[in-house]
Amino acid sequence: MSLRYLAVAIAAQASAQLTGRGFPDCVNGPLSNNTVCDTSADPLARATALIAAFTLQEKLNNTGSTSPGVPRLGLPAYTWWQEALHGVASSPGVNFSDSGEYSYATSFPQPILMGAAFDDELIRDVATVVSTEARAFNNDQRAGLDFWTPNINPFKDPRWGRGQETPGEDPFHLSSYVHALIDGLQGGYDPKYKRIMATCKHFTGYDMESWNGNLRYQWDAHINSQDLVEYYMPSFQSCARDSNVAAFMCSYNSLNGRPTCADPYLLQTILREHWGWTEEQQWVTSDCDAVQNIYLPHGYNDTREAAVAQALIAGTDVDCGTYFQEFLPGAYAQGLFDISVLDQALVRQYSGLVRVGYFDGPSVPYRNITFSDVNTQASQALALKAAEEGIALLKNDGALPMKIGANMTIGLVGDWANATTQMQGNYAGIAPYLHGPYYAANQTGAKVAIANVPGGQGDPTTDNWRKAWTVANQSDQLFYLGGIDNTVELEGNDRVTIAWTGAQLDMISRLAELKPGLVVVQMGAGSLDSSAILNNPNISALLWAGYPGQDGGTAIFNIITGKTAPAGRLPTTMYPANYIAQVPMTDMSLRPSTNNPGRTYQWYDKAILPFGTGMHYTNFTASIAAPTSRYGSVNGSTTYSIESLTTGCNETYMDRCPFRTFAVGVTNTGSVCSDYVTLGYLTGSFGPTPYPLKRLVAYTRLHDVQAGSSQTANLVLDLASLSRVADNGDRVLYPGDYALMIDNAPLAMVNFTLTGEAYTLDHWPQPPEPVYQATDYFVGGFGSTYGDEIMVNVTSTML
Numbered sequence: 001m002s003l004r005y006l007a008v009a010i011a012a013q014a015s016a017q018l019t020g021r022g023f024p025d026c027v028n029g030p031l032s033n034n035t036v037c038d039t040s041a042d043p044l045a046r047a048t049a050l051i052a053a054f055t056l057q058e059k060l061n062n063t064g065s066t067s068p069g070v071p072r073l074g075l076p077a078y079t080w081w082q083e084a085l086h087g088v089a090s091s092p093g094v095n096f097s098d099s100g101e102y103s104y105a106t107s108f109p110q111p112i113l114m115g116a117a118f119d120d121e122l123i124r125d126v127a128t129v130v131s132t133e134a135r136a137f138n139n140d141q142r143a144g145l146d147f148w149t150p151n152i153n154p155f156k157d158p159r160w161g162r163g164q165e166t167p168g169e170d171p172f173h174l175s176s177y178v179h180a181l182i183d184g185l186q187g188g189y190d191p192k193y194k195r196i197m198a199t200c201k202h203f204t205g206y207d208m209e210s211w212n213g214n215l216r217y218q219w220d221a222h223i224n225s226q227d228l229v230e231y232y233m234p235s236f237q238s239c240a241r242d243s244n245v246a247a248f249m250c251s252y253n254s255l256n257g258r259p260t261c262a263d264p265y266l267l268q269t270i271l272r273e274h275w276g277w278t279e280e281q282q283w284v285t286s287d288c289d290a291v292q293n294i295y296l297p298h299g300y301n302d303t304r305e306a307a308v309a310q311a312l313i314a315g316t317d318v319d320c321g322t323y324f325q326e327f328l329p330g331a332y333a334q335g336l337f338d339i340s341v342l343d344q345a346l347v348r349q350y351s352g353l354v355r356v357g358y359f360d361g362p363s364v365p366y367r368n369i370t371f372s373d374v375n376t377q378a379s380q381a382l383a384l385k386a387a388e389e390g391i392a393l394l395k396n397d398g399a400l401p402m403k404i405g406a407n408m409t410i411g412l413v414g415d416w417a418n419a420t421t422q423m424q425g426n427y428a429g430i431a432p433y434l435h436g437p438y439y440a441a442n443q444t445g446a447k448v449a450i451a452n453v454p455g456g457q458g459d460p461t462t463d464n465w466r467k468a469w470t471v472a473n474q475s476d477q478l479f480y481l482g483g484i485d486n487t488v489e490l491e492g493n494d495r496v497t498i499a500w501t502g503a504q505l506d507m508i509s510r511l512a513e514l515k516p517g518l519v520v521v522q523m524g525a526g527s528l529d530s531s532a533i534l535n536n537p538n539i540s541a542l543l544w545a546g547y548p549g550q551d552g553g554t555a556i557f558n559i560i561t562g563k564t565a566p567a568g569r570l571p572t573t574m575y576p577a578n579y580i581a582q583v584p585m586t587d588m589s590l591r592p593s594t595n596n597p598g599r600t601y602q603w604y605d606k607a608i609l610p611f612g613t614g615m616h617y618t619n620f621t622a623s624i625a626a627p628t629s630r631y632g633s634v635n636g637s638t639t640y641s642i643e644s645l646t647t648g649c650n651e652t653y654m655d656r657c658p659f660r661t662f663a664v665g666v667t668n669t670g671s672v673c674s675d676y677v678t679l680g681y682l683t684g685s686f687g688p689t690p691y692p693l694k695r696l697v698a699y700t701r702l703h704d705v706q707a708g709s710s711q712t713a714n715l716v717l718d719l720a721s722l723s724r725v726a727d728n729g730d731r732v733l734y735p736g737d738y739a740l741m742i743d744n745a746p747l748a749m750v751n752f753t754l755t756g757e758a759y760t761l762d763h764w765p766q767p768p769e770p771v772y773q774a775t776d777y778f779v780g781g782f783g784s785t786y787g788d789e790i791m792v793n794v795t796s797t798m799l
Contacts, residue, residue, distance in 0.1 A: 035049035036354070047353075065081045067080065080144065081093045085427035086549065088134050102136075104432040105431075110164045110547035112546050113391070115571040118699045122701075127183070128195075148285070153206050155168055157585050160495075160526070170611065200235075200236060200245050200249070205232050212781040219253040220256075226727050231590055248271060254300070265768060282348065284317050291324060304327045306331070389568060391544065392544045392615075393616070394613060410447070411515075412448065413479070416521070435550065436552065437553040439554075457485065460501075465507065468511065475515060481556075484523070519543070525546055543556070565616060565617045571611070573610060603693065617670070624664055641755055646761075659718055666705060667709070677699060678699060680715040682721065688725075717740075729764030737753050738753065
């Protein structure tokens with residue numbers, strides 16, 4: 001959603017939205033005799049009875065994100081817009097107090113750093129804390145019960161401004177991450193009462209903010225079925241089909257010529273029918289003012305009334321904005337939709353509120369949560385752990401871990417050296433404290449000198465650089481903390497370069513000359529070409545620390561000093577700086593072609609640092625145990641019959657049928673106790689060409705592997721793990737030669753073969769023919785075209 005709109009909404013509408021908010025009185029209020037207050041009835045019957053009591057005008061009034069409720073029924077106002085990306089966040093529906101209770105909430109690292117932990121149990125624990133604190137705010141009437149999180153679009157292009165909000169680039173990783181996250185946020189996959197309603201966004205094909213004039217509000221993403229099913233859809237399938245998320249958000253962009261919030265193929269055929277996302281009357285909200293965008297700049301409908309009717313009929317139930325409330329009355333008067341469609345949307349919304357206990361009073365288990373459950377000591381420890389687990393060690397010549405004590409002076413240089421709110425990234429709330437690098441350095445007992453230069457991401461001036469040279473000369477050990485931040489990567493703002501700034505590289509190389517042994521800490525989410533740092537012998541170590549949250553500085557120095565051993569892995573590919581000149585952001589394809597070198601580690605092999613990179617303070621070996629199953633071994637390679645694998649499975653969806661669990665023995669052969677992330681990649685010759693270089697199919701994080709000891713990582717593969725996607729989007733199990741590789745090196749590998757006929761695990765509903773937005777007015781800059789089609793024919797009368 002628009003950050004400008006968000007800021008305005010918070011400043012100008014907060015008090016209005018809070019007026020009349022609370023819980024319905026089902027004991028003595030006007031609704032007490034309505035079935036919505038009958039806890040023995042099912043949620044659908046309860047919501048249906050409530051909506052039946054609305055007048056037409058009351059129905060139309062409650063279609064926006066700021067719903068006035070129905071005062072004559074005792075139904076309070078409700079704000080359908082809360083944020084909690086990595087903690088309860090500032091947003092129109094959330095009201096932080098100025099001081100005292102409810103003036104802060106735990107601020108975890110951004111998802112990009114938590115994703116680097118590759119620890120689904122950690123994610124479940126973090127989500128549990130976030131939703132518990134959200135309930136505390138709700139119980140004090142400071143928040144609603146639906147939260148528009150997570151952002152689960154894959155981080156495909158390093159220029160995308162919102163990559164920090166996602167767990168990374170890999171579709172399996174995102175799917176597994178979000179499955180754990182929703183469990184924690186909602187309190188289970190099928191609880192009697194959800195702790196909160198989570199919202200998976202932005203559905204779908206959304207990873208463009210403003211690149212080269214291609215504004216997200218007008219962007220028409222063209223994606224073929226193979227790429228859509230293989231890459232852009234898995235995380236959303238995990239949300240809907242496999243995790244029973246309460247809500248979805250459709251995105252600003254069009255997909256193949258149709259605005260997503262007005263596309264029944266997406267919202268009905270795929271989401272609700274193919275993925276079976278209907279049993280709980282789950283609901284869809286638009287991104288903020290995406291309904292207005294259907295009319296302009298997409299120009300999909302000739303009138304505003306037709307645009308809102310199209311969105312409602314397609315399956316958008318809530319309009320974040322006012323367009324529904326403004327223009328649905330006229331659309332209804334023109335006969336553009338039936339009242340049953342409006343009823344359906346409202347029933348979906350209020351069924352969600354029934355399922356979080358909105359009408360059920362103090363008997364709901366979560367109603368006893370208070371501010372004493374916010375930012376507890378356990379939550380503070382978890383925020384620190386989440387940051388530590390994600391930090392990745394990218395270079396180390398043996399300088400780390402480093403002893404730092406009272407007999408030393410350490411120097412901190414860079415615009416992150418004294419970071420505070422920088423560490424939170426976007427979609428953040430008010431943190432209880434912000435322990436940045438300077439704070440943490442002072443906790444080591446050493447004397448600390450600091451120079452926050454170079455000034456900003458785009459500041460080339462050298463006026464204050466002498467401070468850095470002074471710090472270097474004073475220090476026994478020097479650290480540079482910099483990279484990128486929200487001044488260059490942010491919602492609404494794509495990056496234009498993936499290189500370190502010239503000023504920063506100049507500063508870093510000069511500091512390394514003055515004080516060999518420099519340690520560089522790279523901050524921010526997106527890719528940076530760090531080849532100059534990696535190749536400089538005077539730079540001893542490079543860490544990547546993303547956006548580490550309220551205790552980010554402490555986490556960084558705990559890694560540096562060895563209090564915590566690093567085990568994070570890069571969740572994205574670090575590309576060379578000239579990658580941006582090789583493919584426009586508007587090209588949504590994954591596979592390499594004449595005009596595209598390939599995207600992500602699956603299709604691109606010239607990375608500066610590949611996905612999954614992460615060093616340790618110790619060494620590990622791995623071995624894969626021989627299978628114990630009914631399948632025989634032929635020349636050391638296990639052979640599996642496709643017919644046998646697909647027979648006798650009772651799963652509703654065949655891709656969830658089990659294949660086998662690989663027991664990976666991991667041994668710490670070094671001298672430092674450390675976590676270890678076991679990454680399982682599949683490669684081989686099977687399915688349609690070209691073949692991916694490899695793809696992640698399983699992972700798990702082992703904790704505290706003692707020096708000289710071993711642990712077992714169980715990597716669970718199902719038939720989806722083995723499948724490939726055909727040109728038409730079908731997911732197919734193919735005969736061929738497969739190999740499971742452990743880690744990037746790899747440390748171990750096992751080969752196996754599938755025999756027999758190809759078997760379709762999932763038949764993808766075929767989409768309508770792509771269309772192209774007819775406009776020569778709302779267009780991107782030169783070099784933006786993704787094909788030979790020229791968008792023309794918009795008339796000036798629409799403007």
